[in-house]
Structures are given as structure tokens and as C-alpha cells.
Amino acid sequence: MSEALLDIRDLKTWFATDGGVVRAVDGVDLRIERGETVGVVGESGCGKTVTARSVLKLIDMPPGRFAGGQILWQGRDLIPLPATEMDKIRSKEIAIVFQEPMTSLNPVYTVGDQIAEVLREHENLSRRQAIERAVEMLALVHIPNPKKRVHDYPHQFSGGMRQRVMIAMALSCRPKLLIADEPTTALDVTIQAQILELMQEMKDKFGMAIMLITHAMGVVAETCQRVVVMYAGKVVEEAPVEALFGNPRHPYTQGLIRSIPRVDRAAAHKERLEAIPGTVPSLLDPPPGCRFAQRCKSARDICTQGIPPLKEVTPGHFVRCVL
Amino acid sequence: MSRQYLIRRLLIAIPSLLGISVVLFCVLALAPGDPFGELVTNPAIPPEVAAALRAKFGLDDPVWTRYVHWLMAMLQGDWGFSFVSRMNVDKLILQRLPTTLVVIGAAQLLAIVVALPVGVLAATRPYSVFDQVANTLAFIGFSLPTFFTGLLLILVFSIKLDWLPFVFRDDINATGLQWLWEQVKQSIMPVTVLGLFQGASLVRFVRSAVLDVVRLDYVTTARSKGIGEGKVVVKHVVRTALIPVVTLVALQMPIVFGGAIVTEQIFRIPGIGSLLISSILANDTPVVMGVTFVFACLVVLFNLIADVLYAWLDPRIAFR
Numbered sequence: 177m178s179e180a181l182l183d184i185r186d187l188k189t190w191f192a193t194d195g196g197v198v199r200a201v202d203g204v205d206l207r208i209e210r211g212e213t214v215g216v217v218g219e220s221g222c223g224k225t226v227t228a229r230s231v232l233k234l235i236d237m238p239p240g241r242f243a244g245g246q247i248l249w250q251g252r253d254l255i256p257l258p259a260t261e262m263d264k265i266r267s268k269e270i271a272i273v274f275q276e277p278m279t280s281l282n283p284v285y286t287v288g289d290q291i292a293e294v295l296r297e298h299e300n301l302s303r304r305q306a307i308e309r310a311v312e313m314l315a316l317v318h319i320p321n322p323k324k325r326v327h328d329y330p331h332q333f334s335g336g337m338r339q340r341v342m343i344a345m346a347l348s349c350r351p352k353l354l355i356a357d358e359p360t361t362a363l364d365v366t367i368q369a370q371i372l373e374l375m376q377e378m379k380d381k382f383g384m385a386i387m388l389i390t391h392a393m394g395v396v397a398e399t400c401q402r403v404v405v406m407y408a409g410k411v412v413e414e415a416p417v418e419a420l421f422g423n424p425r426h427p428y429t430q431g432l433i434r435s436i437p438r439v440d441r442a443a444a445h446k447e448r449l450e451a452i453p454g455t456v457p458s459l460l461d462p463p464p465g466c467r468f469a470q471r472c473k474s475a476r477d478i479c480t481q482g483i484p485p486l487k488e489v490t491p492g493h494f495v496r497c498v499l
Numbered sequence: 500m501s502r503q504y505l506i507r508r509l510l511i512a513i514p515s516l517l518g519i520s521v522v523l524f525c526v527l528a529l530a531p532g533d534p535f536g537e538l539v540t541n542p543a544i545p546p547e548v549a550a551a552l553r554a555k556f557g558l559d560d561p562v563w564t565r566y567v568h569w570l571m572a573m574l575q576g577d578w579g580f581s582f583v584s585r586m587n588v589d590k591l592i593l594q595r596l597p598t599t600l601v602v603i604g605a606a607q608l609l610a611i612v613v614a615l616p617v618g619v620l621a622a623t624r625p626y627s628v629f630d631q632v633a634n635t636l637a638f639i640g641f642s643l644p645t646f647f648t649g650l651l652l653i654l655v656f657s658i659k660l661d662w663l664p665f666v667f668r669d670d671i672n673a674t675g676l677q678w679l680w681e682q683v684k685q686s687i688m689p690v691t692v693l694g695l696f697q698g699a700s701l702v703r704f705v706r707s708a709v710l711d712v713v714r715l716d717y718v719t720t721a722r723s724k725g726i727g728e729g730k731v732v733v734k735h736v737v738r739t740a741l742i743p744v745v746t747l748v749a750l751q752m753p754i755v756f757g758g759a760i761v762t763e764q765i766f767r768i769p770g771i772g773s774l775l776i777s778s779i780l781a782n783d784t785p786v787v788m789g790v791t792f793v794f795a796c797l798v799v800l801f802n803l804i805a806d807v808l809y810a811w812l813d814p815r816i817a818f819r
Binding site: 259263267 | 715716717719720721722723724725726727728734735738739812813814815
């Protein structure tokens with residue numbers, strides 16, 4: 177097996193709170209190959225965002241800490257890396273786009289300055305050169321009239337346009353991996369499609385790998401090659417996208433797929449949309465055994481006695497379930 | 500755009516100053532005593548003479564006539580005449596104002612120079628030892644009134660150690676560097692007292708402003724750019740956190756002037772604060788009116804400066 181671009185091994189990111197230790201990410205394994213788009217799905221609070229931010233070490237420590245595991249970036253572990261080395265990777269090799277375009281840009285600088293800041297840091301460009309490159313990047317993400325808009329402030333852009341700016345900023349140094357942390361969640365549906373399309377277009381152009389974090393199964397089906405399903409800080413299923421949608425093995429994944437609204441079925445059969453009962457268990461004191469057992473319809477006694485291992489059911493399809 | 504903004508702000512200052520002068524005038528008119536109050540009790544002056552003098556200066560006219568009189572005179576640059584010092588009010592104030600401005604300016608500068616780095620450092624390491632010590636000192640700092648710390652410093656540095664003079668003099672018999680050195684020596688204590696008092700509350704304010712910003716999404720974005728923690732804090736955190744701090748500094752100016760009055764009294768600084776107090780005690784109404792009006796102008800001016808700085812710091816404000 178060749179060296180993966182990103183290889184997260186048994187990552188544990190825990191948070192100290194007044195109530196005890198919250199194990200937000202508790203033993204996650206995740207591989208991303210060069211040029212691959214991997215979807216990370218799961219409901220709110222399952223540890224997707226913490227996993228993503230752990231990769232760039234954007235977790236506030238304290239209260240957070242790495243309790244174990246490795247984050248191998250092209251074979252090099254990022255966890256023990258000093259801050260100055262980490263800064264050479266941030267944006268230059270791994271870039272991130274956040275969920276909230278409205279608040280992710282600094283309101284007191286022009287978008288041009290904010291994009292130029294990255295370029296000046298990593299490519300030693302002069303201010304003028306960096307602004308020129310910023311204009312090019314804005315044009316690339318289809319912002320109309322980029323020469324003029326580069327001097328505008330974030331509040332003069334709409335949400336969708338700001339997300340385009342974020343993408344332009346993230347891609348300005350041609351990173352090898354783009355982490356997109358729910359990039360479309362805060363946007364209108366029509367804008368969502370445009371942003372996804374833009375990301376696909378950028379991928380075709382630059383060939384970077386994408387780690388797409390989302391809770392929208394539909395988005396995953398359209399854009400990803402491989403999917404990792406997370407639940408309560410652990411990976412419960414991992415499979416190529418066709419296998420996951422065609423033959424979901426974990427009861428949680430099955431539930432997620434059933435909860436996608438479908439216009440054709442609902443109209444024809446007057447079916448009610450199926451929801452997964454219950455909520456994510458507290459990560460402060462996770463239940464023993466399978467963390468999904470309490471909400472699982474097919475749970476048996478064995479499910480609560482020890483955490484099931486991640487088994488490979490068919491090549492490339494892993495499931496953490498005893499059934 | 501920004502010039503229009505400035506002009507509009509200046510125009511708004513006119514009615515505020517008019518309003519302030521009306522209130523000041525009314526309050527002074529209601530207060531007991533006037534410049535000629537003592538003439539009545541002075542046996543050497545016949546009652547007719549006193550009455551004639553009062554009539555001459557219009558002291559028994561209704562309040563509004565006196566106000567219009569005063570306003571008209573002010574508009575022509577006539578600030579009135581001090582009955583005690585026997586000189587024009589504007590000259591008297593101009594004589595005293597520089598000292599006050601220097602002391603207040605230096606104190607405010609000291610406050611900012613101390614509070615900004617301490618507040619930022621405390622906020623970037625919340626609940627660390629540094630933060631706790633800074634917080635405790637700040638709390639002690641603004642709990643102690645200036646008249647207490649002032650007397651304490653005088654006791655220690657002037658009386659016990661005899662390092663610094665405790666009476667501020669404006670008639671120093673020296674020139675050049677020697678003069679400057681004397682000036683600095685006598686300014687140290689008042690500036691320290693006033694500056695640290697201001698700085699103490701400013702530290703806590705800077706800390707909370709920075710703490711508010713540190714949590715924001717765009718700071719995480721800035722961190723993800725790999726520009727280093729120093730640049731993240733200076734360019735992205737402090738720059739935005741300064742916006743409310745600037746407002747606070749400007750809005751605190753009335754308190755600073757108030758504090759200056761007390762501090763000037765303690766250290767015998769011949770500034771306009773002590774001028775105000777001595778004029779009040781002497782019933783020297785024109786001076787009281789003039790000094791309070793200067794204070795009002797300074798406060799309005801600092802508010803204007805705050806607005807301009809605010810617009811400069813926050814591009815979302817500027818053009819509206």
C-alpha cells in the first residue's frame with residue numbers, strides 16, 4: 177500500500193469540561209489518498225468538525241487535547257509538530273473552508289487583503305503581486321468584476337459570494353488537501369448547489385483531495401468517492417460511495433439513508449419520513465459497548481458488552497457492528 | 500464621504516454644546532452666592548454702591564437675559580472677567596490649560612501603554628497565573644480612589660524617601676534640560692496616580708474585548724492561514740478588539756477630567772481643575788462658567804475623535 181496523503185490513526189481528541197472529559201473524537205481512523213474526495217457524515221455532535229480541525233490543529237488547547245493517535249501527513253505525524261512547522265502546512269498544503277461564510281472573514285479587512293495575507297506569508301509575494309493573485313483567484317471562483325471587488329469588505333458580499341471568497345482564499349496556495357467543513361450548510365439551497373459545483377470545478381482544475389464534512393447524505397452521493405460515517409466520536413462505517421448507498425451495513429447508516437426525504441416516494445405512497453429515534457449519547461460518559469445500541473432497532477445483549485471492532489465485510493467496506 | 504461624515508459630526512456638536520451651556524448656566528444661577536455676595540456684608544461699601552454695581556453687571560436680571568448676554572459675549576470671543584484674579588477669563592484658562600492637558604495626556608498615554616499589552620496578554624492566556632495577577636491588580640487599582648493613592652505616594656516618595664517634590668510648580672527656576680527634568684520629576688506622581696487608575700479599568704475592558712474576539716470564527720480562519728500566532732493576535736484579534744476600547748477611552752474622558760480635578764488638588768497642580776475649585780469657593784461665576792464650558796468642549800471633542808477613530812477602525816461604519 178502506498179503512502180496516503182493523510183492518514184489519521186486512532187485519533188483521540190478530548191476536551192476537559194467542568195463535568196469531566198468529553199471524548200469528542202475517540203479513536204478515529206481515516207485515510208485520504210491524493211486527489212480523492214472523501215465524505216465524512218454524521219449528525220451534529222458526532223465529532224466530524226473536531227476531526228477536521230484536529231488535522232490543522234485548530235483545536236483550542238486547553239480545554240482540548242490529543243489523548244492519542246497520529247495524524248500522518250504524507251507520512252509525517254502532525255501532532256508533535258511545533259507551531260512554526262505547523263504554520264508551513266496550514267493553507268500551503270492543507271486548507272480549510274468553514275461552515276459560516278458570514279463570520280469566517282474578518283470584517284475590518286478587504287477580501288483582497290485577506291487573500292493576499294496567505295500568499296504573502298507562504299509565497300513571499302509583495303503586496304501588489306499578492307493582490308494581483310487575489311484578483312486572479314476571485315475571477316477563478318466566478319466573482320464578477322474581481323478587479324473592483326478585491327477592494328471590498330466582507331459585509332459588501334452575500335453569503336454565497338463570501339463562501340466563494342473563502343474557497344478562493346483556501347485554494348490560493350494550491351493546497352494538496354482541502355477540508356470543507358459543512359461548506360454549504362449555512363447557505364440557500366440554490367447557492368449550495370453552486371458552491372458544490374464550484375468545488376468540483378476547482379478540484380478538476382487543481383487536483384487536490386477534498387475532505388468534505390457534511391450531514392447531508394445527498395451532497396455526499398453527488399460528490400464523494402468514499403464515505404466515512406461517524407457516530408459519537410467513532411467511525412461506524414466506511415465504504416466507497418456506491419457500496420454505502422447500495423448496501424449500507426450499519427444500522428445507523430441505514431437510518432441516515434432512510435431519513436433522506438424523497439419527493440417521488442413520499443408523493444406516491446404518502447410515506448412518512450423515517451427519523452432515527454433518540455439523540456446522540458453524551459460523550460461525557462459514553463455507554464459501554466456499541467454507542468448506537470440504545471437507538472438501534474436490532475440491538476441485542478451482545479451490543480452492550482464491549483465496543484465492536486471495525487470489520488472489513490467486502491474489500492474497502494468496513495463496518496463497526498457485531499450483526 | 501468621510502469628510503461629509505466629519506462635517507456632520509461637527510454640526511451635531513453645536514447643539515450639544517449649546518444645550519450643555521444652558522444647563523450649566525441654569526445650575527450656576529440656582530446656586531447660592533454670586534461675585535458680589537460679600538459686598539452686602541462688607542461695612543465699608545454703602546448699600547447703594549453695591550446695588551449700583553449689581554445693576555451695572557446685570558446680576559439681578561432674569562436668568563435668560565443673563566444667558567443671552569453671556570452667549571452673545573462668548574460668540575464674540577469675550578469670556579468675561581474674573582473678579583478674583585482681575586484678569587480676563589480666557590487668558591486665565593489659557594494659562595492653566597496646558598498643564599492640565601499635559602498631565603491628563605501623559606496619564607492617559609500611560610494608561611493605554613500599560614493596559615493594552617497587559618489586557619491582551621491576559622486574554623490570550625485566560626485563567627493563567629499572569630491573567631489572575633493582572634486581574635487582581637486591576638481590581639485593586641480601580642478600587643482605590645486617586646486621593647488615596649495620591650496621598651500614599653506623597654507619603655512614601657516625598658516625605659519618607661524625599662525623591663520627588665509633592666507640590667507642582669509652574670515657576671521652575673531653570674532652563675533647558677534642567678527645566679525638563681524638574682518638570683518630569685514633579686509630573687511623575689500625578690501622572691502615575693491618574694494613569695494607573697485609568698489603566699486598571701482599561702485592562703479589564705481590553706481583556707474582555709479581546710476575549711470576545713478570540714472566540715470568533717474569523718480568528719480560526721486566520722489561524723488556519725498559517726501566518727503565526729503573533730500575527731493572528733495583532734492583525735486579527737487586537738485590531739477588532741480595539742474598536743470598543745477606543746469608545747471606552749473617549750467616553751471615559753469626563754471621568755478623567757473629574758479625576759484630574761481631584762488629582763490637581765492633591766498635588767497642587769496649577770491646572771484648570773484647581774482653578775475651577777478655587778473659583779467655585781470664591782464665587783467667581785465667570786471663571787466657573789468658562790472652565791466648565793472648556794471641560795464640556797473637551798468632552799465633546801473627545802467624543803468626536805472617538806467617532807472618527809471608530810469609523811477608521813471599522814469599515815462597516817464609515818460611510819453611513
